Amino acid sequence: MDYSAQLKKLLSLTIQANASDLHISVGHPPVLRITGRLVPLFKEKKITGENSQGLAFALMTEEQKSRLFKEKEIDFSYSFENKARFRINIFHQSSVISIACRFVPAKIKTIDELNLPPLLHTFVRATQGFILITGPSGHGKSTTLAAIIDEINHTRTDHIITIEDPIEYIFQDDRSIIDQREVYQDTLSFSKALRSTFREDPDVIMVGEMRDLETMGIAITAAETGHLVFATLHTNSAGQTVHRIVDSFPPDQQSQVRIQLSASLLGVVSQRLIPRTRGGLIPACEIMMNTPAISTLIRENKIHEIPLVIETSAELGMISLNRSLADLVRNKEISLDSALIYSSNPTELKTLAKR
Secondary structure, three states, X not given: OOHHHHHHHHHHHXXXXXXXXXEEOOOOOOEEEEOOEEEEOOOOOOOOHXXXXXXXXXXXXXXXXXXXXXXXXXEEEEEEOOOEEEEEEEEEEOOEEEEEEEEEEOOOOOOOOOOOOOOHHHHHHOOOEEEEEEOOOOOXXXXXHHHHHHHHHHHOOOEEEEEEOOOOOOOOOOOOEEEEEEEOOOEOOHHHHHHHHHHOOOOXXXXXXXXXXXXXXXXXXXXXXXXXXEEEEOOOOHXXXXXXXXXXXXXXXXXXXXXXXXXXXXXXXXXEEEEOOOOOEEEEEEEEEOOHHHHHHHHOOOHHHHHXXXXXXXXXXXXXXXXXXXXXHHOOOOOHHHHHHHOOOHHHHHHHHHO
């Protein structure tokens, strides 16, 4: 079988359907994820173990094949005919190979085109500090981060360094210089690359994901020492994000980390992508800005009080996830049923949506 031709067909179908993901799994036909739902391609044959391995090999270099069999899984980016890029994860399951392909459009959309809150333009104008984009996997964190970085690229004369695993969006230098480093290809680890940025004269640093204690510590230090640092975390709220960072450190260091965070953190955006009533997806966002009140709560370890400050600080641009969901329901962008799925307090949401 010509696996390169089959791969080309499946990736083209993914782009044509505007799907977010393509899944290749033994025993199933190829499956697309479209506006959050899995859609099997029943016209295609079910994948066999031989098929999945052949398609995987068509995607990989010899070095990547070696890493796959050594480490049992691999992440990398794949450029498809200059039309789009895909973030590829190939992994073993039940002794066969499965493939997950995340579609990354060639064009980087703007903050406004993504229907993100206008307040995010504030982060573009910042010159120093720590900004976190959070939320579950598959809810647009990388896309939001790319929109912010690209607006900096078009409006400021900065040196931007990104550290990613793998590189997703490709930035075209405009007013800024952008160096994109891919873990394993251009550097051995997030922490090693991040540490070396101190010798590379960056103004802005983007960390694709903070996966370990060392990376978190260096990122906070970079923000403290005059850099604007962006990063993502798989957390569900601003309060949980602060908890996750602080709790990652040993107990004897946590007080110092809270002091550092209270001073360097600029804001946290926690987002969800919700199915839109007229098709597609739209983001709902909780936004926390680091005001003196928030800074005090972080420093004094009263993180459980953060949601109340967010709820009562609308005039500063902060918004809770429930209020963001309720606004979308009232504007008929999403259904109440969809909103309730993503709410941590459904009773409050129902009340807010009626106002």
